[in-house]
Structures are given as C-alpha cells and as structure tokens.
Amino acid sequence: RIAIINDGELQQFAPPLDCYNEPVNLFVAGFVGSPSMRFVQGAVDSGRFTDPELGIDLDVSSSVDINDNSRITLGIRPEDVYLEGHGDIKNATDPISLEVDVVQPMGDKLMIYLRAPDSDLSFESEFDETDQTASKTDQLLMAADPTVDVEAGQPIETVLDRSQIHLFDSASGEA
Template sequence: MSGVQLTSVTKDFGPVRVIYGVDLDIKQGEFCVFVGPSGCGKSTLLRMIAGLEETSDGQIHIEDEDVTDAEPADRGVAMVFQTYALYPHMTVAQNMGFGLKMNRHPKTEISAKVAEASRILKLDPLLDRKPAALSGGQRQRVAIGRAIVRGPKVFLFDEPLSNLDAELRVEMRAEIARLHREIKATMIYVTHDQVEAMTMADKIVVLRAGKVEQVGTPMDLYDDPDNRFVAGFIGSPAMNFVKGQVQDGRVVTKAFGAPLDRQSATLMEGRKVEVGLRPDILQLTDQGDFRIDMAENLGGVTYVHLTAPSGEKLVVQTTHRLDPAGGGTVGVTVDPAHAYFFDAETGQRLR
C-alpha cells in the first residue's frame, strides 16, 4: 500500500507555476526526504500534501484515499514546523494533549496517549515543565510528541531542526530516526541540508525549480546521479567539476595532464563535457602544478583546497595533515573508473 501518492501534481500562484507535474509514490512506513536549494518548492509540496496549499492540478492520495480536495483535518496527517508553536502557559503534558482535548477526547485516552508519546520521546521528567524551562531540542521533542498523540497516517516535518545548534541537530536527527524505527509510520521530511537527507532517509526526492530531478536511496543518488545538479548537491564536500572535451575517444582536460580513458558510446568525438570527481577519489602526490590554497584539518580527515593549472578549483580529501594556510604545490591523480561525465550543455549524465 502507498503511504502517499502524488499524480501529476502542479501548483500555480496566479500566472506563476512553482510545482511542475510531480509524480511520486511514497510507500507506507517509508521515511522520505524532500531536499533541494531554497526556493525549489519542497515546502510548498509538503504543504500541498498537508492541505495547507490548494492543488492547482493533479491528485494526492494518502493510503489509497483521494484527499486532493479534503480539509487538512480530514487527511490523517500531522505536521511539525520549524517553529515549535507551543503554548507558553501550558505544561509539556498539556501542550501534547491539547489537540485531543479540543476534539473532546476522553481524559483517560488523552493521558494514555500523552504517556505513550512521552515514553517514546523520553519526556517523562519534563511533563510538568512549561516551554520557557526547556531547551530548543526539548521543545522540538514536545512538538513531535504533539503530533504523535494524534496517531496520524503520515508525519510531515518542515525543516524542524533549522533553529537548533549543530550539536542539537545531530542529536535530534538520531531521535527522529529512532522514532521512525519505533513507530514505523510514513514520514515526509523537508530540508535544504543534504547531510540530514543522507543520514535519515529511506528515499530522497531531489527538487530544483519545482521539478523532481531524481528519486532514490541516499547511496543511489551518491553513487549514480542522473545529472550534474544531483551530483553536485549530494555529497559533502561537494563533487568537483572540471571542463573537458572528447578527443580520440578520451576526455582531455586542462586541469589534468593525462587524458581520462574510459570507453562509452556517449563520448562522441569533439563533445564538450564536465568531469565530476568526488574529493575522496582524488590522490595527492608530491610533485605537480596544483597550488594549495588552504587546508581544513578536521582530525581524522583533511580537506585540501587546490587551484588547478587551468584555474579551476578542486577539493581533495586526505588523511594527511597540511599547513592550514596553504602554500606550495602538489600533484593530483585520478582513476578514470571513478570519474563521472556530464554533457556540458544539458548537464545530463553520460553513461
């Protein structure tokens, strides 16, 4: 059974189209992440699923029920926003159970559901506190608990960790991932942070300018991107790109002296390409013409920022520690088997 299914979904704001015919099938119990740069339409798409934005065309099904024109309260979804939106005069327990109270659920049922959500989120010691006495991470857990007590078919998260500091973001990523494993609910999560997407998702939907660029597991998108945009967006540090051209069946670049030799029917003579190189597949050598601009020593790994003889910028991942200020030159080698080729005009992958 599908948890959420979108069929040719579009969204127009007056004459401006912001979502273009999205087709998507999210399986029941799946953790799906919408990721993309600011303004790509990911939050708009989430709000359409929630019923907070009207669908201009197409259909939305939740657990095989057509909810395209249904009211938000009738869709069986619960949404967790970037802002916690907790009532400051209520305790944690009262905040979590308020929605059920407004819908006139029995007190015993409310208490039982709040207790279960509190157990899952480890909020028991905080139930009598008010939001002002909580940390940012604790407030976000309360907001998630408020969603859990409703027992929705689908959980929707709209950049819920954006207001947290770096350490809390890591902690809450683990909390949400654990929550998904425990309650096995369908979850759709919006973020611009591809690290969140890579570490949490069963399925990632990469969006750009209102269109789906690629859908797949985190490792599918990392290892087998369909185009330059996905290749550059997924992965940290980002993939390097250098310009090249096909000559005598091989790709010649100004950045590297030796041609990249790999057989492919798509590498037609004279074709202009961009070569994608992950930082971790590049190797440093003692002799070469790549200028060291700076080095980021992170302990177990170092990111070395280089300028190639062609003037193009590269980042190389290594375990060696270098002078952070840079200076000097090195060589860089690459195994062509690990290079990605993209059409220079369209950005599409050349396989």
C-alpha cells in the same frame, strides 16, 4: 529512497547512496554530498577526454553517448583526489601538478583546497540551475588523511581515482 527536486522538477528518485554514487545529472551530483563534487570542463577527441589546463587525459570511448568533439564535464568528489603515492588506487590518472591553497583540519581528515599554479584554470562547483551549468571556482578539493603534512603554497602531485570519475554532457548536464 529520496527525491531530489530542482525548481519543481524531479531530478532523481533513488536510495541516497545511488544518488551519491550514480547521479543522473550535474544538479544531483553537486547537490548530494558535502563538500560538493567539483567539476572540470573538457572535450572529447578520438575517444579521449582531455583538459589541457590540468593535463587530464582519460579514455572515454566505452562511455555511452559520448562522441568526438563533445563538450564534457568531469565530476570529481574530494575523497577521489589523492596525493600521488598515497592511497591504494588501482586505476589512478597520470599525476596532476597543483598547489596547496588552504589546509582545513576537520579531525578525521584534512580538507585540502588546491589550485593550478600560474594558471587561469577554473574548477567548477555548485550547479547553477538557472543556466544549467556549474559555477566557477579556482579550487579543487581533496579529502586527505589527517597525518598528511602539507601547507599553503606547497606544490604537490595529485591523482584521481578513474573508477570514481563522473562524466556529464556539458550542454544538457545529463550523465
């Protein structure tokens, strides 16, 4: 077991994989894992999380404690973002149009930094404990197979693995 402490307060005490796979709040989600989880702000209406900038539309009606008009933060780990048509994803989101910003070869994988083309979209990363929000970044991060052929400036279609998406209350940061 590991203890994750923020500003002297215990956030989560659990086996490392539990902290990684089931973070109790935004701080733990952003702290555990490298590179860190990225976050997208959205809202719930009629049981669906929507983010108009990315076009993410997810049914969250079965999620506990999520009501209509709730502000929700969606958490996405780099290994849960895929090029459309790559990977064996049984429960993928609809395609999301993004643009390659930076490609960073890491040997066994490519870290591909993505941005929304022609948009003021800000993804979020690295939870800021002072104001209980995630700090802004304009990039989503995808961990891809090193054989994927992409380059900076290239438009691509991505999908998210719905089974690996994390939802947090935007006000409290709690899962």
